[in-house]
Amino acid sequence: MAPVNATAQRVRVFNVPLGNDLCDVTAQWILQTSGQDPLTVSSTILLLPNNRAIKAMTEAFVRQAAPGLLLPRMVAVGDMQLDEALGPLLDPIASEDIIWPVIGSFDRLMLLARLAQEHRPQGTFLSSAEALRLARKLAELIDELEVDLVDFDALSDIAIEADLAGHWQRAYGQLLTILPAYRAELAARKLMGPAERRNKLLAGLERRLAESSFDMPIIAVGITTSAKAVAKLLRRVALIPNGHVILPGVDLDLATDRWDSLSAAVEPDNLPTRRRSFEVHPQFHLKHLLDLMGIDRSEIDLLPTARVERVADTISEIFCLPEHSVGWQELAPSRKALSHTQWFEADDSALEAKAIAVRIRGELEQAEKRIALITPDRELAVRVAAQLRRWDIYVDDSAGIPLLQTANGSLALALVDAISGRFSGTSLLAIAKHPLVFAGPDRLDWLDKVRLLDLELRGTANGVGLSAITRRLENARKAKPELLEWWQGFFQILAPLENVDGQPFSCIIDALRDVATNLTDGAVWRGASGRELGRMWEEVSGGDLSTLGRIDATGLAATFNEIFSCAVVRPPYGGHPRVAIYGLLEARLQQADLIICSGLNEGTWPQIAQPDPWLAPAIRRHLKLPTLDRNIGLSAHDLATALGGREVLLTRARRDRGGPTVASRFLLRIKALTADKMERDQQSLALAAQLDEPAHKVPFESRPLPRPSAQQRLVSLSVTDFDQLKSDPYSFYAKRILGLRVLEKVDAEPSFAWRGSLVHDLLEQWFKQDNCAVDKLVQRVDDLLAQEATDPLLRALWQPRIAAGLRWVAEETKRQMHDHGRVVAVAEQPGKVDIMGITVNGRVDRIDRLADGSLVIVDYKTGMPPSTKQVNAGFALQLGLIGYMAEQMAIKGVAGLATKFEYWSLAKNKDKGFGYIAVPTSTRPSDNKPASTEFVAFAVAQAEEAIAQWILGDAPFTAKLHPEFAHYGDYDQLMRLQEWNGRQSISEEQA
DSSP states (O other): OOOOOOTTSOOOEEEEOTTSOHHHHHHHHHHHHHTTOHHHHHHOEEEESSHHHHHHHHHHHHHHSOTTOOOOEEEEOOOGGGTOOOOGGGTTOOOSSOOOOBOOHHHHHHHHHHHHHHTSOTTOOOOHHHHHHHHHHHHHHHHHHHHTTOOGGGGGGOOOOTTSOHHHHHHHHHHHHHHHHHHHHHHHHTOBOHHHHHHHHHHHHHHHHHHSOOSSOEEEESOOOOOHHHHHHHHHHHHSTTEEEEEEOOOTTSOHHHHHTTSOEEOTTSOEEOOHHHHTSTTHHHHHHHHHHTOOGGGEEEOTTOOOOTHHHHHHHHTSOGGGGGGGGGSOGGGGOOTTEEEEEESSHHHHHHHHHHHHHHHTTSTTOOEEEEOSOHHHHHHHHHHHGGGTOOOOBTTOEEGGGSHHHHHHHHHHHHHHTTSOHHHHHHHHTOTTTTOSTTHHHHHHHHHHHHHHTBBOOOSOSHHHHHHHHHTSTTOOHHHHHHHHHHHHHHGGGTTOTTSBHHHHHHHHHHHHHHHHTTGGGOHHHHHHHHHHHHHHHTSOGGGGOBOOHHHHHHHHHHHHTTOEEOOOSOSOTTEEEEOHHHHTTOOOSEEEEOOOBTTTSSOOOOOOSSSOHHHHHHTTOOOTHHHHHHHHHHHHHHHTSSEEEEEEESEETTEEOOBOHHHHHHHHHTTTOSEEOHHHHHHHHHHTOOSSOOOOOOOOOOOOOHHHHOOOEETTHHHHHHHOHHHHIIIIISOOOOOOOBTOOOOHHHHHHHHHHHHHHHHHHHTTOHHHHHHHHHHHHTSTTSOHHIIIIIHHHHHHHHHHHHHHHHHHHHHHOOEEEEEEEEEEEEETTEEEEEEEEEEEEOTTSOEEEEEEESSOOOOHHHHHTTOOOHHHHHHHHHHTTOBTTOOSOEEEEEEEEEEEOTTSSEEEEEOOOBSOTTSSSOBHHHHHHHHHHHHHHHIIIIISSOOOOOTTSSTTTOOOOTTTTTTTHHHHTTHHHHHHHHO
């Protein structure tokens, strides 16, 4: 739209400079101009950007006026990306155009997702989640095109450049077919897109203002969107006798050459383009709006109730274009100071939130002082609100909380994750422990059963699905009837979700609704979060879900997230009256006595807009659509507005949950202009660091040296206990004397111990039932891994390893029998022997008998066997002690002299295959390791020494006595290893 020359007509456009609360000064001005008649105020019509601006303006009138004031009539005409309604003012507008109802947001998403599916490139697959993502970006693009009044037919006239990447050409081709189909579908349904409908409504209102006279004042406040229909309406409001336009933060003192340079450039080929550097300027969108309105900056007056702050000149310099920053050297010192601004830089975002909360708590000691926290970082806002609750300060976050982060939304998400994870242990416990599940009077009993279930689900899963959990509970070593009974009830509630894999999304949604209701007795739909979840659920359930088709479990979570991720829960009003948390949008019309701008990191403030997947940047420039830099300019204007406050605090964290951060370009500019002389708020950081410190310093723990009584020491031992007893006596003490069992993780990955048990069970069956036939062992492995209930991780990752290793075992056993007459005597046989009056138990993996009658002791390893150094030092006694049991006839079915000792490892060998034999002894006594004939005596001597020292003696159970051989850290936390490890060696060196 070409700008219209407005110099011939009187326009009423006012500016509210930085440092003023737009709502407060506007309310003051309206009250002053209305005189003593309160009805004048009530007849005034205020056009505001959105519904949140209506709330801010209402609060401003409450602050400025006496009780009993009749408020003006306020109407939201804001940015359609916020999907704000225009209000009742437009209802009586007469128009020649037929204005159909707006299509629902979810129905529109489903329509565009279906069109994206139908018009996808031939031979490509588009999942439901990806179709929804593309549909959402397509909806944003359509709104942009309609806001800028771009004719859809003009898209087909663009000449695609030959060097445009292939994927951009394909996306452009798709767009040319999708847009006509979209318009035709809307026409067939007699519906309109949101931006198109708003354009028609605004055009009708503009015509009515031009054709009719109104007695009531009409004032447009704080509307800065550059939509052409909005600009035309604002121009009309500025021209009518009772109309006024009030704009926020127009820099009336910016040099004329700098102001004029913000206009769109014209290239030699007469194609209007916008240089990217212009759009990052905080005044660009205001200059662009005034150009569309056809109003010159010289025609703008200062709002009478507003004041001009001297700091505005400094703020203007901070955000100048890069080529103008060379002039900073010539600025006077007063132009390079922000005396009202402090800042701090925290080590991490948790400390940043705590320091902000401390500062807010301190400022509330001053009566009537208002504090506002402004941040685009929603996680930081939640953290600050949580920290303030320690002082019973409850703050409303006006930007809201994503629905899926609330308790109600997280339960729905947990149910979806359980379906996607085929009811893994972790997903089941997430549901069972959820605070909304069975939150009634029987909650404590419920949680007692959940804790029992948690203990049973520890370790590697054996099978998938709810039935696998049932089998696991039934086959537990100590089956608990009360737990099984409770589980059956839980099972019946969740059962409808187990068979939804591959079902239509509508069926899945219905099943999720019923299960969530049964688990919570309907509580999931209560409260602000529950009502929003119910509203979204009703909208989704009532929509056309045929586009999504049948969804398998693997894609369900992504699809669910795409549908519900945009829903936001805004808390009901009633928080602290003097503290507020704003997002950038909410902060544009409001000020406070102290403004805290937080999260000043690159990527957060400014937030970098995501690229448009449909239109190439070159095509967007040709259509004069905003570039990605427009969002940076808006963020700069938001920060510039905040810097105009009476007192400002800027904060950032050097590290957040994602890792190290980079300071915002805006903060770096501020520090550069002020020569890094801004005052630091060290007090808030120091108080925050002390906030959770204990009153008295707890001394570091020294190295544990427990000395149990002689009676407590008398425990039976296994042949594998000696390795732990000698290398890490404390771990032995915790395990065998204190009886503390190690808790594995829920759904733990297959550990060496678990894989070893699986291999041993197969080999035992192979020996006892198959007489060591080669083919039988391989068949047993294949049969196990082919079972549908077998864990997918085991089947995918360990099937080839286990099968190859066991195949080697079978073939090597056959070779040994054929070449050396070696036969398997026993396998998986228990035994026990007395050493110094202490019972030593063991279970032999396998014992072979050689042709001369001597014995070979074999131990299977799924991983690496003990090293030679470990064996020589006496920290791997299992083979030698098993040999001693065999010689003492302590193992049923075998007797003789143990002459050979072997580790059969199923790990990779030097030839990159699987399986090899490691021999820990030598036939030559001169070697650096015990000879085979001496190995049993060596192991018994080492065992006797350990028994004498720790079991029959009074030696302390020292933690990590030989850390080089202590390969397991199950009890490291119990021994508080991090407190004394390292410090102990230092103190020993000093001694």
